[in-house]
Amino acid sequence: MGKDFRFNAFPLFTCLLICVLAGCGMVNLGKWKGIESSASDEYYYLVKDVYLSPGSAIGAKDNFDHNIHSMVNLCFTPRNETNHYTAESIWYDPSNIEYRKIRETYDSQKESKKGQNRNPKGTMRIMSMPTEELYNHKPGLWKVELFLDDKLARRLTFTVR
Secondary structure: OOOOOOOOOHHHHHHHHHHHHHOOOOOOOOOOOOOOOOOOOOOHHHEEEEEEEEOOOOOOOOEEOOOOOOEEEEEEEEOOOOOEEEEEEEEEOOOOOEEEEEEEEEEHHHHHHOOOOOOOOOOOEEEEEEHHHHHHHOOEEEEEEEEEOOEEEEEEEEEEO
């Protein structure tokens, strides 16, 4: 009369595993960043995200060619952005000598008067240096330190050639 129904989970598990490994739209774990490490003197939790990027691209980069890339952008998103805070980047040349400081104060009231609205999930901030200027000073391995309210958030290295 009736057939005996038995459930076999193997095909379902195999399909799910293939979708996860192949990256189909069914399961999306987000962009893989790898394991990020920071020095013991860094307050890494002050920023959600921090990376270096050329002037015309969004993705992170750590090698900049002065003939191709016009800028080195230090992009960062503060975590728990306060109404008023100061961000400072210090750029060091390959000899580990301070080359330049960029200091910006971010004030939510002044920003709203200018029509700039902060993103509730965090507002991307950018501090930039011309790649050609860095190359003309000294090509090689550079370093930039990001401070938020005088606390070292991150230290990044990059190459200028």
